[in-house]
Amino acid sequence: DTGVSQDPRHKITKRGQNVTFRCDPISEHNRLYWYRQTLGQGPEFLTYFQNEAQLEKSRLLSDRFSAERPKGSFSTLEIQRTEQGDSAMYLCASSLAWSTSFSLSTDTQYFGPGTRLTVL
C-alpha cells in the first residue's frame, strides 16, 4: 500500500491557462474525493466518484472545474481558464465504500499530499 499520490505537487500557471491534476488512490479503494484547501482554512469538498461514476458534482466551484475517473482508478481534476482566485491546495482522498450511500457506507478517507496551484 503506497498511499494516495498526486501529481504534480506544485503547479505555477498564468491566468487564463488550463491546468490538470492527477490523483492515484489506494489501489483497493473504490471511492475518490477532491477537495480545495485555501490558506488557513479546512478542506472544502468539491466532488467524489464511486468507481467511475461521479456521484456528486454540485459542489464544484464553477463550470470551469471538471473531474473524471474514466476507468475507476486514477482521477483528473481540470480547471479551465484559471483565475488568481483558483490559487489553493487541491487535495485528493480515497476510501473504501460498500454502498452508494455517501455517508453511511464508507470507511475512513486517506488523503494525498496535495497539488499546490499558484495562478499568476
Next chain:
Amino acid sequence: AQTVTQSQPEMSVQEAETVTLSCTYDTSENNYYLFWYKQPPSRQMILVIRQEAYKQQNATENRFSVNFQKAAKSFSLKISDSQLGDTAMYFCAFLGGDMRFGAGTRLTVKP
C-alpha cells in the same frame, strides 16, 4: 447544511501535558461520522481518530481520545502526554449528507 466550528484558532501546550481541542457541529441528521485529522506543516493530512454517531462509547487511539456529546453536538479531542511531533493543524470533520471540515486549530507543543 451542516456546519463545523472550531472556536480555537491557536493553542499551545507544554510537552508531556494534556490539551483539549474543541469542535461543535450543526446537523439535523441522526447517523453520521466525526473525525479529527492532523496536518503537520507542509505534510499531508492524516487521520487521528474517528467516531460513529451511533456509538455511545468515546473513541480512543493511544494518547488521543474524544469526548462525544451527541445531544450537545460537541466533539472535542484530548491529547495526553503531548509530544513535539503533535505540533500541527488539527481539523474536525463531519461526514453526513456531505463532508464538512472546520477551519482548524493550530497546536504548538513547546519543549
